[in-house]
Amino acid sequence: MAQLSDTIEKFIKDLMEQDAQIELRRNELAQHFGCAPSQINYVLATRFSVDHGYVIESRRGGGGYVRIVRMRENPEGNLLSLLLQRVGAEIDEDSAVAIIKHLLDCKLVTTNEALLMRSAVAQNALALPISAKNVLRAAVLRNMLQQVFRNVERGEQHDHV
Amino acid sequence: MAQLSDTIEKFIKDLMEQDAQIELRRNELAQHFGCAPSQINYVLATRFSVDHGYVIESRRGGGGYVRIVRMRENPEGNLLSLLLQRVGAEIDEDSAVAIIKHLLDCKLVTTNEALLMRSAVAQNALALPISAKNVLRAAVLRNMLQQVFRNVERGEQHDHV
DNA sequence: CTCTTTTGACTTTCTCTGACTATTCTATCG
DNA sequence: CGATAGAATAGTCAGAGAAAGTCAAAAGAG
Numbered sequence: 013m014a015q016l017s018d019t020i021e022k023f024i025k026d027l028m029e030q031d032a033q034i035e036l037r038r039n040e041l042a043q044h045f046g047c048a049p050s051q052i053n054y055v056l057a058t059r060f061s062v063d064h065g066y067v068i069e070s071r072r073g074g075g076g077y078v079r080i081v082r083m084r085e086n087p088e089g090n091l092l093s094l095l096l097q098r099v100g101a102e103i104d105e106d107s108a109v110a111i112i113k114h115l116l117d118c119k120l121v122t123t124n125e126a127l128l129m130r131s132a133v134a135q136n137a138l139a140l141p142i143s144a145k146n147v148l149r150a151a152v153l154r155n156m157l158q159q160v161f162r163n164v165e166r167g168e169q170h171d172h173v
Numbered sequence: 174m175a176q177l178s179d180t181i182e183k184f185i186k187d188l189m190e191q192d193a194q195i196e197l198r199r200n201e202l203a204q205h206f207g208c209a210p211s212q213i214n215y216v217l218a219t220r221f222s223v224d225h226g227y228v229i230e231s232r233r234g235g236g237g238y239v240r241i242v243r244m245r246e247n248p249e250g251n252l253l254s255l256l257l258q259r260v261g262a263e264i265d266e267d268s269a270v271a272i273i274k275h276l277l278d279c280k281l282v283t284t285n286e287a288l289l290m291r292s293a294v295a296q297n298a299l300a301l302p303i304s305a306k307n308v309l310r311a312a313v314l315r316n317m318l319q320q321v322f323r324n325v326e327r328g329e330q331h332d333h334v
Numbered sequence: 335c336t337c338t339t340t341t342g343a344c345t346t347t348c349t350c351t352g353a354c355t356a357t358t359c360t361a362t363c364g
Numbered sequence: 365c366g367a368t369a370g371a372a373t374a375g376t377c378a379g380a381g382a383a384a385g386t387c388a389a390a391a392g393a394g
Contacts, residue, residue: 015393017339038384048341053385058338073348075176076383125286131320132293132313152313155292178349199374209351214375219348234358237373 020045020052021059024080032082038070056080091118099154102147108133111153129156181206181213182220185241193243199231217241226280252279253318260315263308269294272314290317 020041027034042049060066060080070078095111109130116126133149181202188195203210221227221241231239256272270291277287294310 015339039382049384050342050386051340054339070384071348072346072382072384074350074382075179076348078384121289122283122285124283125289127320128282128286128289128317129293131316132290134316148309152293155295156289176349200372210374211352211376212350215348215350231374232358233356233372233374234360235372236359237357239374 016045016047016051017055017058020055024055024060028080028082033079035077035079037076038078052078096154099150101150103150103153105133105149108149108153129153132156177206177208177212178216178219181216185216185221189241189243194240196238196240198237199239213239224280256318257315260311260318262311264311264314266294266310269310269314272318290314293317 023045024034024036027036038049038052041052045051056068056078060068062083065083067081067083068078069081070076095114098107098111112121112126112129112133115121115129116123121129133153184206185195185197188197199210199213202213206212217229217239221229223244226244228242228244229239230242231237256275259268259272273282273287273290273294276282276290277284282290294314
């Protein structure tokens, strides 16, 4: 018979089919499966780690919870190289903004971060003749992209201040 | 289930949407939520501390009150111009990093945001002869600073990028 | 036997309350 | 008028209760 851990893993993944993020009570779940609460931690540690593409947040005390967040499907390295390719040697302002928007949509950056990036590639940030502007903008954006994905790899926070 | 503390926090923040400063009666608020008055202190201590960007003033006795002040408006309007001045027409990488660090210390930006800013003004982001680099870096940093303080003033995130 | 799973005792964190303390205002007394 | 007692506030702190986390030892699978 499949191990309890496998069953719990499947249960959680079923719950997450719809939403990329769910919240649950550790004790309730443990009770549901008639196991020790720490069993839930075991499942989370072995099947929902960052390596597996998940991030766990939790809170203790009254009203505590465990939140499981599924990170993006594609390995980020992939998206990064895609975006870097799209940036290329030079890029105009509109295209740069589109890329930043995409990062925001994917929740890879917060609104504030997106606005910051936006301001770094704006026309007036690059005080140069137009042709050079696009080259420069590409360089700045490339750097920022790499920074964003460095954060992702390290599993750092994207949301909360 | 949202905890009482979360509910009270939200209630207060809603009250503060318009004004950066509100005044309330501890006992009334406690009564409104049917909790012990000291619960209000707990919420203030855990969600409206200086770290969170708020200052609490209060007075006991008849006509007592609790005043909650959101920091950042006045002094920072000043700080922005100070920093812009410090950036000037051109700026080297080390100085730029110091300014970004200061923003982080003041909690005006998150760690991620600071890293992003850092990456935008790095040497390799500005593919130009050194003299021009500093001019360019100043322009990019100026733009980002203005963005940071725009957020602060509104205290809110706008969604268009 | 070795590796994974499961459990349970112990720890840490968060919330909430109540008893006690401190401060401020107001009314009354001398 | 000033002193003072009492009422009206708010603050502090320790403790109870409610989660979740940790870790090592026992149990089970292959």
